[in-house]
Amino acid sequence: MTKQDIRTAFIEELVAIAPDIDPATLGENDHLQDDLELDSMDVLNLVTALHRRLNVDIPETDYPQIATLARAVSYLTARVA
Amino acid sequence: MGSFAMPSLGADMEAGTLVEWLVKPGDEVHRGDVIAVVETQKGAIEIECFEDGKVFELQADLGATLPVGAPLALILGPGETEPESKEPEAPAVAAKPEAVPAPATAGNPEAAPGHFVPDKPEATPRPAVAGEAKAAPGPAVAAPLPGGATAASPAARVRARELGIDLATVTGSGPAGAVLLTDLEVRNTAAARAQTASPMVDMRKAIAAAMARSKQTIPHFYLSETIDVQPALAWMDARNADRAPSDRLLLGALFVRATALAAAKVPSVNGQFVDGSLRPSERVNAGVAVALRGGGLVAPALIDAGAMSVDETMAGMRDLVFRARAGRLRSSEMTEGTITISSHGETGAEAMAGVIFPPQVALVGLGAPKLRPWVVDGAVAPRTVVTLTLSVDHRASDGRQAARFIAEFQSHIASPETL
Numbered sequence: 107m108t109k110q111d112i113r114t115a116f117i118e119e120l121v122a123i124a125p126d127i128d129p130a131t132l133g134e135n136d137h138l139q140d141d142l143e144l145d146s147m148d149v150l151n152l153v154t155a156l157h158r159r160l161n162v163d164i165p166e167t168d169y170p171q172i173a174t175l176a177r178a179v180s181y182l183t184a185r186v187a
Numbered sequence: 188m189g190s191f192a193m194p195s196l197g198a199d200m201e202a203g204t205l206v207e208w209l210v211k212p213g214d215e216v217h218r219g220d221v222i223a224v225v226e227t228q229k230g231a232i233e234i235e236c237f238e239d240g241k242v243f244e245l246q247a248d249l250g251a252t253l254p255v256g257a258p259l260a261l262i263l264g265p266g267e268t269e270p271e272s273k274e275p276e277a278p279a280v281a282a283k284p285e286a287v288p289a290p291a292t293a294g295n296p297e298a299a300p301g302h303f304v305p306d307k308p309e310a311t312p313r314p315a316v317a318g319e320a321k322a323a324p325g326p327a328v329a330a331p332l333p334g335g336a337t338a339a340s341p342a343a344r345v346r347a348r349e350l351g352i353d354l355a356t357v358t359g360s361g362p363a364g365a366v367l368l369t370d371l372e373v374r375n376t377a378a379a380r381a382q383t384a385s386p387m388v389d390m391r392k393a394i395a396a397a398m399a400r401s402k403q404t405i406p407h408f409y410l411s412e413t414i415d416v417q418p419a420l421a422w423m424d425a426r427n428a429d430r431a432p433s434d435r436l437l438l439g440a441l442f443v444r445a446t447a448l449a450a451a452k453v454p455s456v457n458g459q460f461v462d463g464s465l466r467p468s469e470r471v472n473a474g475v476a477v478a479l480r481g482g483g484l485v486a487p488a489l490i491d492a493g494a495m496s497v498d499e500t501m502a503g504m505r506d507l508v509f510r511a512r513a514g515r516l517r518s519s520e521m522t523e524g525t526i527t528i529s530s531h532g533e534t535g536a537e538a539m540a541g542v543i544f545p546p547q548v549a550l551v552g553l554g555a556p557k558l559r560p561w562v563v564d565g566a567v568a569p570r571t572v573v574t575l576t577l578s579v580d581h582r583a584s585d586g587r588q589a590a591r592f593i594a595e596f597q598s599h600i601a602s603p604e605t606l
Binding site: 145158166 | 438
């Protein structure tokens with residue numbers, strides 16, 4: 107799975123949870139909670155969806171590492187490999 | 188026999204638009220079955236039946252906006268027979284295309300016990316209910332029309348005029364391609380969504396009405412307590428560590444569970460204030476305030492939260508949040524709440540004194556967790572604390588009961604294994 111695949115997966119799952127987010131304007135460093143206004147239930151649903159899709163278990167202590175698109179892609183790439 | 192009416196889905200609701208029927212005449216229905224979908228200011232709500240029986244007649248048109256109390260359907264109870272005045276073999280009825288359910292009719296007394304009168308009865312072409320055949324001179328639906336006009340049902344014809352839709356531009360699904368009411372509604376709903384595109388305006392109006400009514404009629408008082416949630420967080424983190432994400436708990440689930448347990452112990456904060464007095468509830472139906480993306484909120488109830496484990500509470504909340512955002516809540520969830528929990532989540536202010544959701548009598552407001560210096564075993568230590576503010580209806584209870592609720596809540600959060 108390439109970095110691009112992971113990026114696509116993350117964006118798709120994020121938009122499934124928050125359909126008002128426009129992938130075209132999503133910033134690399136937009137913070138899930140501070141900028142995109144996801145709440146804790148949304149974050150948990152995103153983690154659940156990524157677990158299902160990429161088979162990557164993200165423990166709670168690692169949630170900060172998926173808090174932005176840029177961070178999530180590098181974290182998930184390392185975990186999937 | 189019961190006339191199934193447009194329910195009130197909240198203190199603020201005056202009318203709703205019927206958007207889907209999930210039953211048809213002849214269907215058996217049971218208490219709790221979803222029989223229709225109504226669009227309200229707070230989104231689409233699945234309407235549940237509250238009795239067992241058999242659907243005799245649908246009395247409202249798809250797309251019709253009807254006031255609370257307007258008849259939607261006639262449901263026969265077990266053993267009941269069809270009302271005599273209804274003669275299914277009446278020609279006018281037989282000619283009625285099935286896709287055009289009878290609209291609520293003012294001239295149909297047994298179906299309108301609430302004396303509901305449509306705004307413009309004369310503008311509503313009534314497929315004849317027996318006894319008023321004279322009101323239905325309607326031509327056979329698929330009959331050729333003068334001047335090469337498009338074939339359409341009478342109801343569709345009137346509705347098209349109201350909506351300013353040219354029938355010739357609509358693809359009919361009726362006999363011989365006749366345009367039926369449902370064909371227009373499909374078109375109209377899409378058009379209305381595109382045109383108004385402001386469900387937020389409606390949502391704000393609904394919130395404004397409910398909150399203004401609450402503050403005008405409910406004498407609120409507030410009690411606050413800052414609670415050390417460190418033991419609960421530690422317990423939850425340990426539990427979540429070896430669980431798949433789909434089985435993990437959130438602090439919010441612990442708060443809802445603690446509320447359900449505490450409310451069960453303090454009946455004067457759990458119930459609804461109706462007709463001048465508190466009706467305490469045996470069950471705890473925990474309303475969960477759900478913020479909607481883009482603004483606004485709804486507070487559907489987790490029915491019988493008192494009987495749930497903490498994991499069931501979490502699963503129930505996930506389901507409620509999902510359906511609240513997808514716009515598929517049920518009528519019972521909108522009307523049967525007995526106490527509401529409004530939690531700020533992980534980020535936000537440290538305390539919130541909320542407005543009670545009428546006709547309930549209490550609301551649990553929870554601020555965001557904050558790291559604060561705290562005295563633990565005689566020494567100051569950094570601890571994660573949450574401030575609970577209980578808003579209470581003074582007509583229903585006093586400070587003593589409110590304090591007892593908070594003490595119960597706190598003891599469960601301090602000993603999370605009791606949740």
